[in-house]
Structure formats: C-alpha cells, structure tokens
Amino acid sequence: MSICLVVGASRGLGFELTKVLREDGHKVFATIRSEPPEPFPKGVVPIPDIDLAHEDAGRKIVEGLHGTRLDLVIVNAGVFKKETLDSPSFADEVEMYKVVSIAPVFLAHHLYQADLLINPSKFILVTTEGGSITLRTREEGGGNYGHHGSKAAANMVGKLLAHDLYDRGVTVTMVHPGFMKTDMTKAVGFDQFYESGGAVEPSEAARSLIEFIYRITPEHTGTFWAPRGPGDIGEAERVLGKYLPRPLQLPW
Secondary structure (H helix, E strand, C coil): CEEEEECCCCHHHCCCCHHHHHHCCEEEEEEEECCCCCCCCCEEECCCCCCCCCCCHHHHHHHHHHHCCEEEECCCCCCCCCCCCCCCCCCHHHHHHHHHHHHHHHHHHHHHHHHCCEHHHHHHHHHHHHHHHCCCCCCCCCCCHHHHCCCCCCHHHHHHHHCHHEEEEEEEEECCCCEEHHHHHHHCHHHHHHHCCCCCHHHHHHHHHHHHHHHHHHHCCCCCCCCCCCCCCCCHHHHHHHCCCCCCCCCC
C-alpha cells in the first residue's frame, strides 16, 4: 500500500482522485478548502482549511501529515477566471498564478525540508493542455491570459522541480487530465462545448489519470502528458498531425 497526498480534494477531479486511490487500497491524505459534497471514503485523512493562495499552505499541509512520508503527491488545486483583452482582471490573474504555479513550489519546498518524500516517489502536477504554448494557435484565438499563463508557468515549475528533486528519487510529471464536466468549466461557460469537445465526468478522468500515474517511471520526470490522448485537445491534430497515440506526450 502506498501513502498518497491529494492537494485540492474538496470537489471535482481531486475528490474523485481521492476516491480512486482509496478504492485501490492506498492510504490517502486529502487537503480541502471547504467541505466536500459527500463524505470521503473511510480511511481518507482530511487536512482542512488549506488555501493554496495563502503562503502558509505548504507548512499547514506538512503539519497535517504528522511526519508521514509519502509515495505519491498529486497537486490538483486550481482556479480559472475567464478574461478577454477588453476586460482583463489583475486580481484574478494574481490569484490564478498564486494557486496554480507559485503554491506548488512552496509545497515541494516544505515537503522536501521535512523529508516527507520517500525515494522513490512521484510528484504530479495537474496542469492542462491549455498551458502548452505550442498548442495555442491563431485559429483558436487569444484571451484567458491568467489561465493559460499560470498553467504554462506550472509546467515550467514542474520541469525545474524535476531537476532539483532528481537526486532524491522524486519523479515529477505534469499531466492534462482531460476536458471535464466540472463546476469550474461550467462557471466559465465551457459547458456549451461539452458534447463537441468530448468532455467526461471527473470520475472517468480520475481513473485514467491514476492508471497513467501507476505506469510513470523515472524516465518520465520533467515531461508533460495527456493520459487520455488527443481526443479532447482541439488543436492537437492541426499542430501535431493525425494518428496521435494515447497517452500523448504534449509539447511545451
């Protein structure tokens, strides 16, 4: 049995990842900012009142682990505020960068300093294909600067952490879990694309993501993947060509 930490487990993908890991027999710590929509499975240890927009989040997570060393960390927490060039939001962009690309650095720092990442272990950053600069095309258009920028920054953070943690046996991998039917995507109006974009329920995305994580090896460190393949990535074939594999390694 592995010992896992899911960061951002209050709802959506994080909640489902917690359920899948527990179903598979692992011990799971799960950070929450608010109460989940239903109780966690028996055996899940919640770490409450964790807001990655606050500087003390990493320290509070380490305190909540009580010295427990980890085989797997999945950083899932995110925030998406819609923007256009006509109406960007400074405050929204700051929040997105804090949660998505700054917080993981400080979480890794605190886990590293406390020696809570075993050798070998895995540190997974849930980003999105929206953080791939290569996949942003003129046909797709611009906008959503904080969303795309913070995800691209998170990918860079993961790449750098892969170097810093390599000698400690920690494999750092970035993943696009798929286009999902969540409160977050609905809140920005993406529910209109659910059918055409191949959106799936978070439970389905969670299972495919966990199966991919099980197969990750140290050779994957510092790389960026779509475990579900190109099916929900609108610009994949235009940019990368046809007959793309599943899982698909994504470009920066």
